[in-house]
Amino acid sequence: MAFPNAQNFTINNSTFATAQTISVTTGRKDNGPLSILLEFVAIEATHESASALYAPKCHRGTRKEIVQDIATWTRHRGSKPLLWFSGPAGGGKTCIQRSVAQIFQKENQLAASFFFSVRIPGLDNAQRFVATLTNQLVSCVPGLKPLVAKILKDDPTIFQKSGDVQAKILLVGPLAKLKKTQGSWKKRLFAKAADFPTVVVIDGLDECRDIRERRMVIDVALLLAKVASFRFIIASRPEYDIRTTFDSDDINKLAHRIRLEVYDGTSDIRDYFSDKFEEIRQTHPAKTSIPPDWPTEDVLETLVNKSSSQFIYASTVIKFVDNPRRSPMAMLDHVLKVSAAATTSIADNPFKELDALYHSILHPPDVDIALLKRLLHVVLVIRQGRETFQTYGVNGAFLDGMLGLEKGTTEIAFCDLHSILHVPNQLSSSSVYFYHRSIEDFLLSPLRGGDLYQSTAVTHHDLAVICVKIASMDDEDAGTYHRKVKDYAIEEWFGHTRHALDDNTKPLSTSLLLCDPVKSLGYIFLHHYVAGGMAERFSFPLRTIEVLQDSLHRKRCSKRDPQEGCLLLCRRIQRIRVKRSDLTRLLSLAGARSEPKTELRKVYLQAFFNLLVLPE
Structure with a gap:
């Protein structure tokens, strides 16, 4: 008892005692050694947390197919105890995982859960992962609680040790001991057809910032799956370290994978x-x-x-x-x-949160911004020609060859971007593409894209210069280039040059103005048309080159001094247009024969050049 600021008063008929010990009740029961466990538990990371009640969930009637596929795999209990549920950033993985957790909770099959999050303090690491799992498992595994309590009593400092050591001492050891004991529950816990809660949901593994802790989480899951019949559903973005872990031989054979991006939403x-x-x-x-x-x-x-x-x-x-x-x-x-x-003021940007996500993903540690920006915009521009994009298989090897980069450079530059980019391996015929079309808006906005912004006209000019360089080479000189790269360069430089003209503030490169379209058309004529290709394969570049001339003449030649006349490139294309009828007859003659012999093909090609070359 205290009397602050009291003066000149008397207390009568009272007895005073000196307290030697003061007890403070916090409102939580003393659970003995298990109280130590509770100090290290992250309740906010579980499906029963207060924030989970208000967390975003799948909109009613949506995501039924993928939720059902995850649930079906889990119930099937095949030979693989781990399910890696991967998907792009912002795909709704957490909402799906909450739906899955809800399903198995209703079926009394959910043993534990852990939702990592960079938005909730303390949930961006795995320091409380093992304690949180242990706290949930002692409530549903018969006989586990007293074993864990004894371990905590004997070693109250256990949570100062590494995560994998915690798991081995607190969970793996006791579960192995229970496995040897007799009991009616034993068959249910360790049998393949167990009706005992054995499903563990882990979400947002990529939001655990330390890659070593990510690996620890996967290792703990494997340890528990081996000692008992637990089934782990682990969701994350396909980050590099997580991909390589699940792709490793020892884990790949124990893990099934479901990819969110293959589901049409x-x-x-x-x-x-x-x-x-x-x-x-x-x-x-x-x-x-x-x-x-x-x-x-x-x-x-x-x-x-x-x-x-x-x-x-x-x-x-x-x-x-x-x-x-x-x-x-x-x-x-x-x-x-x-x-x-693609432009807005920062204050009025409705996509501020989305842009923050993209900015974070596109700025990994030690990123080469100049290289990454170039690669991203090349993919963006090439992808705009959908048919072309699929025809050439624009993968890492193609981009390395096109841009003159050391082999493997593109895959290294994109290794941390798999949550927003589909990046096939070098042997795949599929192409790199963005999972989100909104990323294109981001990259093409000066204010939103920031240091990754670049106009499409600049990218087209970059590609046009590269294509002209490759197209102007003889076959022997271009031998180091992949055949698809050579074909792309020869067939597409017309279109890239035309789009580069959209930027009226910058002059075209000298190499573009002096290039000879006849040589490119000759390559197409010889390798595709005369060699048995379809007529459309040749007529398309003809139409494209004529559109290029119209744009070039209107935007550049018409603004020159009349005495200077048209640019050389414009005059060369005009020669092709004038000789269009003669060219059609030559095409008919060549097309009438199926794969002519080498000498005859040379005759056709020489006739082609004689017809179209501009007299100097």
């Missing part, structure tokens, strides 16, 4: 947008002024396409539009204008 995204816009029409303070058909089907389709089957774009749009203090029509119009114009 288009209909789910459309349903999400439709339901959310309906909610806005029904609940917004200005609902009477919102047209019943807002937004239009065309706008809805645009938003669905921009989403690229990934919910992060869709949820960002809805979060921005659903503002009770703003007009939803005006807010949505702003979103569409930002996407179309």
Whole structure:
């Protein structure tokens, strides 16, 4: 008892005692040695945390297929105890994992969970991972609690040791001991067809910042799966260290993989947008002024396409539009204008959170920004020609060859970007592509893209110069280039040069202005048309080169001094156009024969050059 600031008072008929010991009750029961465990448990990381109640979940009716596939695999209990559920950034993996956890909790099959997060303090590392798993498992594994309690009593400093040591002492050892004991529950716990809670859900492994701790989590999962019949569902982005761990021989044979990106979420995204816009029409303070058909089907389709089957774009749009203090029509119009114009003020950017995610992923440690920017924009521009993109198989080997980089450079530059890029290996015929179309908007906006911004005209000019260099080489000199790279350079430099003209502030490179289109057409004529190719294979570059001349003449030649006349490139293309009818007859003559002999092919090619070469 204390009497602060009291003066001149008397206490009568009282007895005073001196307290030697003071006990403080915190409101938590003393669980003996298990109290030590509770000090290191991260309740916020579990599916039963307070924040989990309000965490985003799958929109009703969506993601049914992939949730069902994960649940089916888990129930099947095949030879592989680990499921790696990988997917792009912002694909909705955490929402899916919460749905999976909810399903198995209702079935009394969920043994434990751990949701890593860089947004919640303390959940971006694995320091509390083993303690949190242990706390959940002692509640559902009969006989485990007293064994763990004894270990904690004997060694109260165990949580100062490494994660794998904690797991071996607290879980692996006791579970192995239980496995040898007799009991009616034994068959249920360790049998393949167990009805005992054995499913463990781990989410956001990539959000655990320390790559050594990531590996520890996977190793602990394997240890527990081997000693008992636990089934682990581990979700993450396909980061380099996680990919290589699951691809290693010792783990690959024990892990099944489900890739989120192979599931078409288009209909789910459309349903999400439709339901959310309906909610806005029904609940917004200005609902009477919102047209019943807002937004239009065309706008809805645009938003669905921009989403690229990934919910992060869709949820960002809805979060921005659903503002009770703003007009939803005006807010949505702003979103569409930002996407179309690729420019905005920082203050009015509806994609601030999305851009922060992209910026973080695209700036890994020790990144070569200049190289990465060039590669990203080359992929972006080449991909705009969809048919061309698929024809050539634009993988790492192709990009290395096209840009004159040392073999493997592209794959190294992209190794930390697999959460936003599909990056096939060198032997694959598939192409590199962005998982999210919204990344293209990001890269093409000066304010949003920052140090990764580059205009498409600059990229086209870069590619045009490269293509002309390769196209001008003789076959012997170009021998170091992949055949597909040579074909691409010869057939596509016309289009890249035409698009480079869109930037009126920069002159075309001298190499472009002096290049000879006849040589490129001769290569196409000889290797594709005369060698048995389709007529369309030759007619397409002819049309493209004529469009190039129209653009070149309008944007550059017409602004020159009339006495100077047209640029040499323009005059060379004009010669081709003048001789178009003669060229058609030659094509008919060559096309009438199927794969002529070498000498005859040389005759055709010489006739081709004699017809088209511009007299100097």
